[in-house]
Amino acid sequence: MIAAYARDLSPDDPVAALEVGDRPEPVAREHWSVVDVRAAALNHHDVWSLRGVGLRAEQLPMILGTDAAGVVDGREVVVHGVIGGPSGHGVGPDEPRSLLSERYPGTLAERVAVPTWNLVDKPAELSSVEAACLPTAWLTAYRMLFTTGRATPGQRVLVQGAGGGVATAAILLGAAAGLEVVVTSRSDERRAHALTLGAAAAVEPGARVPRVDLVLETVGRATWSHSLRSVRPGGTVVVAGATTGDPTAAELTRVFFQEISVLGVTMGTRDDLQHLLAFLARTGVRPLVDRTYPLTQAREAVARLAAGEQFGKIVVTV
Structure with missing residues (x-):
């Protein structure tokens, strides 16, 4: 073959x-x-x-x-x-x-x-x-948002790095679920495209944003500090990758003082995949x-x- x-x-x-x-x-x-x-x-x-x-x-x-x-x-x-x-x-x-x-x-x-x-x-x-x-990028985004991140309609979510499979999935899934999705990208074109997908805002990396309830972090070193500064006290950062490498500083003082939860995700379960397929079939999101x-x-x-x-x-x- x-x-x-x-x-x-x-x-x-x-x-x-x-x-x-x-x-x-x-x-x-x-x-x-x-x-x-x-x-x-x-x-x-x-x-x-x-x-x-x-x-x-x-x-x-x-x-x-x-x-x-x-x-x-x-x-x-x-x-x-x-x-x-x-x-x-x-x-x-x-x-x-x-x-x-x-x-x-x-x-x-x-x-x-x-x-x-x-x-x-x-x-x-x-x-x-x-x-x-669906089984890797979209499944990862679904689990980050809903299974691990426990996002609910009306919450604000920061997605670091627009353009990749996980990021575009998170924008489309989040918008369909009633989330206010904010994305970052160095590219003017990608920021504009993210807005057409349903993102509420698209900003340059490191730009100040209103405090968010949840951060989806797949970039690592280049965005880690911004993720911790952007999440509200008691909020959650879900990590599913580090394409720019591990952060040079974990900023643990900020993590414990503001009681930020940092959780890891690798893809998702078979049940998550079934739920994701049903979500798409019923909402029309593709x-x-x-x-x-x-x-x-x-x-x-x-x-x-x-x-x-x-x-x-x-x-x-x-």
Whole structure:
């Protein structure tokens, strides 16, 4: 079958480490299903894997991709990409949690094998391309806002960094749920685009904003101090990434003196994914798709993501 996979690891030029070509078919086994992939979305996780973060040379070649929508025996499904952990479905409770493309081949392929428990029915209202955008970025945004952040209508939320998949998902989900969403971006174009998606305000990084109830933090060092200054006393900062690295100072004095809760999120549960799919099916909210590429052009797709040129999700179709 055709797949996009990490042939090498290249910290400085991740696209050069990607190969598109033949890989062995996934092997059927007990409690697992083989999904015919229709669409698979890219995530920064794929770029970091090519750089060698989370992957070792002895694991190569490794098919990339954590998100997919496809078909199993005529059933249209969305793949939940978290394998193992406490639930242990399909792999046993003693296996550590991982994402597809870390310990098991990923979704950037014509077919992928996953634990049958990880399959969620795709609502008819969503296309395969739209559904493929959800299991990582959109699921993360949903969990940050509602499961962990416990946001309620009327609250003010600060989203650091407009343009990425998590940020655009948070804007669209938050606006649909009655939240006042404020976003930051260095780009005039991205700030303007965020407003068209439903953000109440879009400002430059570090700009003073009215105190917010909740901050969604995925940037790290570049925005951490601004996040802590912007959240109200007793408010919450939910962290799901650090694309600019760890903060040089944690500012713990501010955290404990103002009783700020700092909580971490990595994607979400299968139940979260089902709730997210229902939210979209019933509200009409849809993922923002930046561009689609056929699987044979996966290198061009990854190059666009690595260059940071996208606004919304990049999707590879099969």
